[in-house]
Amino acid sequence: MLQTVLATLLHVIVPLMIPVTAGALLARFRGLDTKPLLTLYLYVLSPAIIFDTLQNAEISSTDVAGSIAFALVNLVVLRYLALGLSKLLRADAAGAAGLTLVSTFTNSVNYGLPLVLLAFGQAGLDKASVYVVTQMVIVNTIGIYFAARSQFSVRGAVKSVFSLPAIYASVLALLLRGFSLSLPADVARGIAMIADAYSPVVLTVLGAQIVRIGTPEARSVPPRLFWSGLGMRLVLAPLASLLVLALLGIHGTLFQVLFILASMPVAVNSVVLAERFDAFPAFVSKCIVWTTLASFLLLPVLITLAG
Numbered sequence: 500m501l502q503t504v505l506a507t508l509l510h511v512i513v514p515l516m517i518p519v520t521a522g523a524l525l526a527r528f529r530g531l532d533t534k535p536l537l538t539l540y541l542y543v544l545s546p547a548i549i550f551d552t553l554q555n556a557e558i559s560s561t562d563v564a565g566s567i568a569f570a571l572v573n574l575v576v577l578r579y580l581a582l583g584l585s586k587l588l589r590a591d592a593a594g595a596a597g598l599t600l601v602s603t604f605t606n607s608v609n610y611g612l613p614l615v616l617l618a619f620g621q622a623g624l625d626k627a628s629v630y631v632v633t634q635m636v637i638v639n640t641i642g643i644y645f646a647a648r649s650q651f652s653v654r655g656a657v658k659s660v661f662s663l664p665a666i667y668a669s670v671l672a673l674l675l676r677g678f679s680l681s682l683p684a685d686v687a688r689g690i691a692m693i694a695d696a697y698s699p700v701v702l703t704v705l706g707a708q709i710v711r712i713g714t715p716e717a718r719s720v721p722p723r724l725f726w727s728g729l730g731m732r733l734v735l736a737p738l739a740s741l742l743v744l745a746l747l748g749i750h751g752t753l754f755q756v757l758f759i760l761a762s763m764p765v766a767v768n769s770v771v772l773a774e775r776f777d778a779f780p781a782f783v784s785k786c787i788v789w790t791t792l793a794s795f796l797l798l799p800v801l802i803t804l805a806g
Contacts (some may be wrong), residue, residue, distance in 0.1 A: 511613045512795065518699040522706025531707050536700055537775050540768075541639075544700055546668035547693035548608075549635050553672035554681065556628040565749050566629040569757050570637060573743045577603045578645075580735060584727055594724055597779035599645045600772060601728040601786045602736065604638055605763035607631050609698045610791070614763075615756055618802050626756045634760075638768050639665030646772035705767045708774075708784035720782045728765075728786040733793055737762040737801060755805040762801050764790035 525531035581602040585595035605611065608631055615627045643663065675681060682690070740761035744754055765787045773780040 506617060510617055511610070515610060515613070515702060518702040519706035519709070522703035523709050524706075525703070526707035526710040533704050533707050533774065536704050537771055540697075540701060540704070540771055541663055541665075541775065543693060544697045545635070545639055546664040547690050548697040549632065549639070549665055550668040550672045551687075551691050551694040552628065552632050552635070553669060554676060554687070556632060557625060558629050562626055562629045562753065565747065565753055566626070566757065567633050568747055569740075569743060569749060569761075570630060570633040572747065573740055573761055574603055574637060574641070576739050576743060577731075577736060580739065581731060584731065588721075588723055588727060590724060593777060593779040594721075594782065596646055596776075597773055597782045598724065598728055598731070600642065600769040600778060600783055601765050602731040603645070604634070604642055604766035604769050605732075605736075605761060606766045606787075606791070607634050607760045607763055609702055609767060610794075611760045611763045614798065615759060618759065619752060619756060623752055623756050626753050627760060630757055630760055636665070636669045638766065638772070639663065642768065642772055643776070646776040646778040701767045701771065704771060705784075705787065708770050708780070709788050720779075720785055724782060725785060728782065729789060729793070732765055732786065732790045733797060755802075758805050759798065759802060762798070764794045 522531065526533075578599060581599040582595070584602075585598050588594070588598075590598060607627075612624065612627060612631060616624045681687065737758070740758055744758060749757065765783065767787065770780055770784045770787055772778065773783040
């Protein structure tokens, strides 16, 4: 157990902390404005990484079916758990939207993929790519709807989904793959370059958000809402994923990978969406920080149990 924790810290956490630290320092000493970075993420980086991943991942029909089914069913379960908890807490629209983002989306790309490679090797990483692509598409479609509902009508929220290019990038990639077509090599290389910038930029935004933990805005987050968010992501979400995996009959390496990815800390993308659509970003960013810190100890335990 101790060796797993140390290996995770050395091979996963340390590299990821470099852009996070850079973002925190820039926000603290240079007043980094994350708004332009959020626009870059939504309109350039996100569609690029979705397109590039879908074009190059080696996926089987069994992996696709199991991963997509799990992602969708688990999303529905967590969504309704978050809604029920929001009603119990009597949260306003922004708080309910923030709690939904905290509950439903995990940091499966920037944190999850390196961890899966470390824990389960290349076979695990291959299976993880299917779920990660599904999550990226969901975050950039349904996730935007969840966030936008805090201030828009249903029609306005749905419209906001289709105003962003991520959904069109995924459709184009699937069509090209389905017809065994590909973009010219130079064009594909350019898209891959943009996709490579996804993780450092999003992690830099996370670092800038960490600075907010000490601001009056972050301290004003209602304690009941904060602890409910932590409980959802750290306790109820892993339990819910076990139930869904059992119901779907998923087992073996795919079971291990999906369970760990569904138990990851709150997604960095959640605060991007929360800030973009005013879905209580201070609450979401605070949950990201504390669930990430807690994951250093929790995830090795879950990996051991999954094995």
